[in-house]
Amino acid sequence: xxxxxxxxxxxxxxxxxxxxxxxxxxxxxxxxxxxxxxxxxxxxxxxxxxxxxxxxxxxxxxxxxxxxxxxxxxxxxxxxxxxxxxxxxxxxxxxxxxxxxxxxxxxxxxxxxxxxxxxxxxxxxxxxxxxxxxxxxxxxxxxxxxxxxxxxxxxxxxxxxxxxxxxxxxxxxxxxxxxxxxxxxxxx
Numbered sequence: 001x002x003x004x005x006x007x008x009x010x011x012x013x014x015x016x017x018x019x020x021x022x023x024x025x026x027x028x029x030x031x032x033x034x035x036x037x038x039x040x041x042x043x044x045x046x047x048x049x050x051x052x053x054x055x056x057x058x059x060x061x062x063x064x065x066x067x068x069x070x071x072x073x074x075x076x077x078x079x080x081x082x083x084x085x086x087x088x089x090x091x092x093x094x095x096x097x098x099x100x101x102x103x104x105x106x107x108x109x110x111x112x113x114x115x116x117x118x119x120x121x122x123x124x125x126x127x128x129x130x131x132x133x134x135x136x137x138x139x140x141x142x143x144x145x146x147x148x149x150x151x152x153x154x155x156x157x158x159x160x161x162x163x164x165x166x167x168x169x170x171x172x173x174x175x176x177x178x179x180x181x182x183x184x185x186x187x188x
Contacts, residue, residue, distance in 0.1 A: 049100050052165070052188075053086035059181040061091025073101050076115040079108035088182060094173035096182050101166040109161040116159060116168075117142070132158070134184045139167075141176070148174065158183045 053067055065087040073083055086098040103109045120128055120142065130141045139160030145152045153174035160167055160183075167188060171179035 049082055049084040049102060052186075053084045053098055053100050055086070055088075055098065055182065055185045057185055057187070058088075059091070059185050062096070062182065062185075063089050065089055065095075070099060073099070073112075073116075077103060077108060077112040079104045079112070090171065090173060090178045090182070092173055092175065092178070094171060094178055096169065096171045096173070096178055098182060098186065099168040099170070101168070103164050103166065106161070106164050109164050109166050112166050113140070113159055113161060116166075120144075132180070134180075135187060137162070139183065141180075156180070160188075162188045 050067055054064060055062075058064070068085045068087065070083045070085045073080060081102040081104055083099065083101040086100075088096045088098065090096050101109075101112065103112055117129060117140065122128060123143070123145075126143070128143055130143070132139050132141050137160060139158050142157040142159065144155045144157070146155050147153075154176070155174060156171055156176050156179045158167075158169045158179050165188070167183070167186060169179045169183045169186075171182075173179075
């Protein structure tokens with residue numbers, strides 16, 4: 001799955017480079033204010049997953065690499081309407097992914113999170129799932145361990161919902177702040 005994501009990011013980057021040479025700015029661009037982090041999804045007019053997956057107030061040193069439609073989450077729910085992935089690079093040059101999955105109801109979103117978490121077995125020591133708080137709500141931090149350079153290092157994911165949308169932030173970094181800073185920056 002990781003190799004597929006990297007290949008999709010590479011294809012997307014090549015497409016962006018090709019298209020950027022053809023794009024012309026007409027000067028009619030409209031900037032939106034994303035500083036109101038208390039608004040709910042239902043208060044957004046004509047939101048699209050493409051616009052939600054683009055974090056306007058990125059943490060320092062982060063950059064967006066591209067947006068991709070994804071279907072990796074179909075195994076967790078049959079109530080998925082649509083899903084997008086934003087590929088980012090953090091300040092330490094690690095890939096970080098922001099996935100937003102739209103489901104047909106808030107209940108379906110909560111069930112999706114339970115199903116997603118069920119794929120993980122308990123850790124031999126410590127907690128795999130930790131409740132964290134940001135942007136006025138609770139989320140779950142998921143800790144996994146991977147071998148890197150002969151040493152076991154943690155990798156962190158954060159999952160939460162806002163109404164019928166599920167947000168998943170996955171970082172390739174072993175620093176918890178990599179995923180947490182992008183999750184906070186979503187404002188959701």
